[in-house]
Amino acid sequence: MNIADQGILLVEDSPDDAKLTLRAFKQSNIANPIALVNDGVEALDFLFARGAYADRSGKPLPMLVVLDLKLPRLDGLGVLKAMRADDRTRLIPVVVMTSSKEDRDVVASYASGANSYVRKPVDFAEFVEAAKLLGIYWLMLNQPLPAHFAK
Amino acid sequence: MLAAVGVIASAVWSTYAEVEDARRQRRDASDLARRLTSLKLVTFEYALIRQERALAQYREISNRIDGMFAASRFQGPAQQEIVARLRSGRTLANQIFDELAAAFQGETPNRADLEPSRNFEAQLLSRLSILQQDNLSDVFRLTDLTTEQSNAAQQRLLVVILSGLALIALITLGVSWLIHRDVLVPVARLQQAAQQVAAGNWTTEFGAGGSDEIGQLTRDLGRMTQALRDALARVERSNQELAALNRELEAFSYSVSHDLRAPLRSMDGFSLALLEDYGVRLDDEGKDFLRRIRAASQRMGHLIDDMLSLSQVTRSELRPEPVDLGEMARGIAEALGQRNEGRKVHWQIDDRLTVRADQALIHIAMQNLLDNAWKFTSRTPEATIRVGMREQDGRQAYFVADNGAGFDMAYADKLFDAFQRLHHAGDFPGTGIGLAIVQRVLQRHDGAVWAEAAQGKGATFFFTIGQPEHEHRRPGHPAG
Known part of the structure; x- marks a missing residue:
């Protein structure tokens, strides 16, 4: 499996911020597919292939989650705790x-x-700079877990 | 109590007077007995030697006895009776003696008459002798009676003194019981309640108390505690209101921190996107407009950040520890130099500038002061920044001095207000919050900050940390 195939999950409720973040990733030459969800509940549904994302069952999990804190329904900290409590998502890097x-x-x-x-x-401009550094660290330098552990 | 002592004293006094009176009567009786004995002896002497001297003696003693009878004040029915008998006995005795004296003087040397007259004289003498003996017996009886009277009076005196003592003991017992009941017990209760209040038990009841001074004091203390309780409740209420306000402020800053910055990000981000993606379609003025939008969004972003750090300085908990301001200043100076490599600034930082302060907060203050000094010397050719301490009014005033742009002292009072700027943003950038933060930090350390400056000649910012060790005298105070 190619590293670039592994996606990024962006959890962001503000459309403006989502658009700008995607633009910043793009300008930072981050080519990984990026999935966007709008709140905490959706984020967990996506990760655990439930509800609207039931069809994701069996598909690879994202290699990085970029998480906003202030979210409708379930906030970022709630998502983080739920992820860390589940073996499937426990080890996925999360950038708040x-x-x-x-x-x-x-x-x-x-x-x-x-x-x-x-x-x-x-x-x-600073935002793009930060996104670039994030991409370099978490997507290129950081050694991901062996695939059989990530499952 | 005083009345009781008076009664006892007068009882003792009157009993004592009785004793004295009885003694005097006995003395009189003894005197009478002695004189009557003398009279008897003189009578015999006269009967034997028949001289005028003895007769005169008899008369003298007899007169004196009569005088004594006149002066004597024997009391009691038995005594009166004896005295009456003695008086009549005395009168009779004197009559017999007179007859006898007349018989002795009328005696003739005639032998023939001698015999019958001798018989008569012997008869008289014998009667007189018996009478005198009776009188003497009466006087002795009188003496006995007065002795008894005196003894009885003395006993009465003893009884009166003893019962007086018993009465005083009884009264003392009663008074101390009253003191215990009306003073000691209420005072102990009062003390207990006061201790309860002192221990912080504000709901302690002092009770109604009696009608005396202690009762009054009890009620006053009760009222005082009630007033304190009310005041405390008011303070408690305002504290709760303050806490609520604080929570509100915290929620507000949190919301500001999150929500107010998001639109700014959009304004800046999409302006930049417009410039980047559609720049070729805009002329220079159009691009300038977009740059102005970006600059304004970023300025507002900084304002919000500074406002938040001002409120953070106010809210954060104070943890004082020894801090070396010199070392801290050198660290900040180094960082400033690294960030602005083109600039040459001469630093003079003293050693031994240790204060007791919250490390994080005092760092924010020092950072702001040194940032300012750095900023306002940016146009000074030989820029010098000094950090040190000097004694002022007995306090240690730390300072950050520069030889930069300075400011007009006429505006010095605005210096520490938030969002107040003494320079145009075009000359020296800034949000105008830095010195407000410095002042807030020092206020939280019970310190103060002030400045001395002159336009174009640099500025010196002084600050103190902590309360002075002792209040220094204010010169020129009329009382001082």
């Missing part, structure tokens, strides 16, 4: 990407098992 730089959000994210915490800057 949010507006807030409040200490409690940072601490809570790491405490719930986030691998990275990135604050979305207002300046889009």
